[in-house]
Amino acid sequence: xxxxxxxxxxxxxxxxxxxxxxxxxxxxxxxxxxxxxxxxxxxxxxxxxxxxxxxxxxxxxxxxxxxxxxxxxxxxxxxxxxxxxxxxxxxxxxxxxxxxxxxxxxxxxxxxxxx
Amino acid sequence: xxxxxxxxxxxxxxxxxxxxxxxxxxxxxxxxxxxxxxxxxxxxxxxxxxxxxxxxxxxxxxxxxxxxxxxxxxxxxxxxxxxxxxxxxxxxxxxxxxxxxxxxxxxxxxxxxxxxxxxxxxxxxxxxxxxxxxxxxxxxxxxxxxxxxxxxxxxxxxxxxxxxxxxxxxxxxxxxxxxxxxxxxxxxxxxxxxxxxxxxxxxxxxxxxxxxxxxxxxxxxxxxxxxxxxxxxxxxxxxxxxxxxxxxxxxxxxxxxxxxxxxxxxxxxxxxxxxxxxxxxxxxxxxxxxxxxxxxxxxxxxxx
Numbered sequence: 001x002x003x004x005x006x007x008x009x010x011x012x013x014x015x016x017x018x019x020x021x022x023x024x025x026x027x028x029x030x031x032x033x034x035x036x037x038x039x040x041x042x043x044x045x046x047x048x049x050x051x052x053x054x055x056x057x058x059x060x061x062x063x064x065x066x067x068x069x070x071x072x073x074x075x076x077x078x079x080x081x082x083x084x085x086x087x088x089x090x091x092x093x094x095x096x097x098x099x100x101x102x103x104x105x106x107x108x109x110x111x112x113x114x115x
Numbered sequence: 116x117x118x119x120x121x122x123x124x125x126x127x128x129x130x131x132x133x134x135x136x137x138x139x140x141x142x143x144x145x146x147x148x149x150x151x152x153x154x155x156x157x158x159x160x161x162x163x164x165x166x167x168x169x170x171x172x173x174x175x176x177x178x179x180x181x182x183x184x185x186x187x188x189x190x191x192x193x194x195x196x197x198x199x200x201x202x203x204x205x206x207x208x209x210x211x212x213x214x215x216x217x218x219x220x221x222x223x224x225x226x227x228x229x230x231x232x233x234x235x236x237x238x239x240x241x242x243x244x245x246x247x248x249x250x251x252x253x254x255x256x257x258x259x260x261x262x263x264x265x266x267x268x269x270x271x272x273x274x275x276x277x278x279x280x281x282x283x284x285x286x287x288x289x290x291x292x293x294x295x296x297x298x299x300x301x302x303x304x305x306x307x308x309x310x311x312x313x314x315x316x317x318x319x320x321x322x323x324x325x326x327x328x329x330x331x332x333x334x335x336x337x338x339x340x341x342x343x344x345x346x347x348x349x350x351x352x353x354x355x356x357x358x359x360x361x362x363x364x365x366x367x368x369x370x371x372x373x374x375x376x377x378x379x380x381x382x383x384x385x386x387x388x389x390x391x392x393x394x395x396x397x398x399x400x401x402x403x404x405x406x407x408x409x410x411x412x413x414x415x416x417x418x419x
Contacts, residue, residue: 032383
């Protein structure tokens with residue numbers, strides 16, 4: 001699924017990200033960055049309630065395609081800037097983690113361990 | 116004019132199977148012409164192969180549909196209005212054949228036949244060709260970017276029985292917001308050296324987790340990375356408080372992290388187990404009051 005479609009489903013704002021056509025085929029959701037690093041998340045979208053720069057760092061190390069912050073939480077400028085430098089699009093959705101996950105799952109997007 | 120030459124080169128290089136759409140929508144010859152409108156609209160296609168009992172018997176396009184409409188649009192089956200002479204290509208044929216045929220015949224789509232089974236395995240339209248070419252150009256561009264750094268050739272260029280590249284990083288403690296800078300630097304370096312993305316990712320995660328540990332528990336530390344064509348060896352040393360029970364910290368979920376670390380999304384007791392998971396060899400030595408030394412190796416072999 002294209003990032004653009006995910007934005008529509010989540011009614012999300014793209015805080016930054018020049019490539020809305022990038023393909024995302026799986027999704028992970030976590031507030032614990034250690035958990036994210038444990039799993040194979042290559043090419044996925046990360047949904048999280050955590051808004052510090054470690055989210056972007058974790059995404060960078062794990063080859064995550066894009067990050068979406070839930071509950072309408074906007075990260076601070078430094079975090080957004082780091083996302084820009086690393087080429088990782090940053091989205092913000094007003095939905096809660098549970099609802100955001102449910103909406104994407106209903107549209108056919110599966111988790112990172114799903115084959 | 117360089118792009119034109121590049122595209123000309125690619126249409127010879129790419130095969131039908133590289134660009135074809137695999138989930139082909141097909142119709143039965145007995146279907147009513149009138150139902151095509153809905154099908155074309157919902158599936159956003161402008162033509163579809165007609166299949167009878169598994170065999171390709173024709174192709175029906177939006178042009179056939181318009182012709183039928185302008186002829187009154189009376190009730191009739193697809194088999195009466197479809198184009199029977201279908202041009203097909205084998206999946207292993209070069210793209211250029213489809214392009215030449217499109218230009219000469221005006222046909223917009225070609226069913227693709229699997230040379231082994233003889234059955235239809237896909238369809239190629241102008242749209243698929245353009246999309247396939249753009250993707251290929253993007254991949255080539257990316258590879259060129261990697262190649263741009265002469266570093267990716269370094270091991271091929273060095274004439275020696277054994278060559279090792281050593282990178283050293285200083286990790287400054289007590290600033291968790293900056294954790295990741297060391298790992299980020301290593302990741303970029305390994306990428307430029309042309310290592311497989313899986314090797315790069317595993318090494319970066321090891322470095323990131325180790326770096327985070329140093330920042331949380333020690334004042335400062337350093338990471339030495341020895342890069343060889345066959346393996347990446349990382350040694351992370353700190354002069355922190357040390358680990359009383361080395362066995363215990365390797366258990367998933369065991370953590371001594373303070374709250375401020377947990378608030379940042381770390382300290383769940385997954386760091387060292389995760390480093391172990393990502394590395395092919397790992398040695399952890401620690402002396403209470405003196406410090407900790409972690410060695411992790413990623414072997415470059417067939418990807419896991």
